Ligand code: BES
């Protein structure tokens with residue numbers, strides 16, 4: 001699904017569509033105080049009914065206020081929805097994306113095919129976030145619905161209208177580029193959501209690999225898949241241990257984008273447990289069905305690579321995932337088992353439900369051989385992360401403070417809710433085993449941290465390692481911001497921002513006189529960083545015909 005989005009300088013009331021959504025900045029709803037080019041026209045045709053409704057609902061344009069009114073007469077739409085944006089000065093990328101997502105949801109709710117979206121002056125610099133929000137908000141996972149449950153109408157077209165407070169004004173020159181960039185980004189997130197939402201009888205390791213192959217082909221991304229034999233030959237013993245108890249054997253995926261002359265290499269790794277029953281340390285049945293989403297990290301990797309294939313950044317990007325189904329069976333690994341690993345370290349599996357860190361250990365040991373500038377893993381790793389941060393925020397860990405600073409800027413740019421957590425060394429004691437180098441589960445306290453400490457044992461000496469525990473936000477318990485209930489693709493936006501920033505930094509380092517930017521350079525230099533909270537729209541992350549050549 002991809003929307004046809006056009007941008008024009010026009011009044012929404014003059015456009016043809018099924019539904020019209022208008023954003024109103026705080027204080028701008030009052031007809032006595034303000035000239036309201038977008039609302040006045042509607043109020044006139046409705047004989048004052050709009051202003052009566054706004055008054056009754058005490059609508060002032062505060063953030064998250066929303067009123068809806070049926071239209072009739074000369075306006076060619078069935079419904080008008082007015083959404084409050086809050087104060088213009090406080091409006092960030094997350095607010096704008098959420099606003100656009102609400103508009104798309106309102107359109108879906110109204111069975112609209114064509115949406116007219118009115119933006120107040122000031123939002124013309126946020127067209128990327130608008131396009132992202134529209135695509136992300138319009139997302140629905142309905143492929144298994146039939147009859148009444150099947151939506152008959154899909155939102156197909158959005159006409160974005162830019163309106164100044166005192167009249168119409170022109171559209172920015174690069175409006176189209178920003179919209180396309182936003183749509184390409186959202187496409188990756190929506191792909192990740194689709195994969196995450198698929199039930200475990202449809203998506204298991206082999207079919208996840210097939211999805212990666214298909215997406216890779218479409219996006220121009222190289223895809224290598226290791227089957228179960230290859231996994232054993234290579235010595236990915238922990239992936240084998242986790243996966244061998246299932247009829248669906250494990251597999252391993254490596255997707256790569258390697259433009260000639262790239263000066264940065266970024267590797268993103270995802271946990272791909274297509275179903276987590278807990279194994280012999282079986283989970284309680286309540287909520288076990290949620291564990292079909294336990295491959296969301298891998299889904300993010302695959303979705304992100306689809307976007308990379310579209311945007312063709314001048315940065316080397318690898319997407320790696322380890323896929324397995326964690327099931328109890330006669331051939332399943334047992335609590336108390338001791339296994340080797342790709343890294344060489346031995347691990348005592350004290351709890352078969354702490355399987356994510358096991359497959360990631362082998363995936364990280366594989367990934368570090370690529371000598372990345374950035375090694376990022378993302379995983380629905382621990383319930384403890386959900387306890388700590390709730391369902392809307394992930395927890396991330398960084399191997400050093402410079403990496404953390406840079407990652408934080410990517411988080412700011414994406415607007416995703418992600419919070420830094422500490423790698424507390426003293427919790428390492430929890431991972432001491434009597435029979436092996438490490439055991440895979442500690443005690444309850446600090447469960448997300450001890451999982452991160454376990455992973456750290458397998459990253460070697462890569463320059464910058466980030467671990468994101470996405471257990472909470474990867475599977476939404478309700479609609480939140482631009483995210484639907486169910487699979488969200490949380491994380492993809494931030495990883496893409498990091499890649500975008502790396503591309504900008506490398507391009508900057510290319511200028512004559514700039515500090516040497518050899519790939520071996522570790523943490524990005526302070527001087528390479530663009531100013532704080534860059535406008536996400538000012539991106540250089542555009543589609544290029546051919547990658548730049550190394551000078
Ligand atoms: N996939 C789960 C973590 C999870 C829990 C994700 C809830 C999303 C929502 C993971 O494999 C798991 O079972 N972790 C255990 C670890 C424990 C046994 C050390 C947990 O968090 O309870």
Ligand code: MN
Pocket residue numbers: 276278352353354355356
């Ligand atoms: Mn588990």
Ligand code: ZN
Pocket residue numbers: 273276294353355356380381
């Ligand atoms: Zn799991």
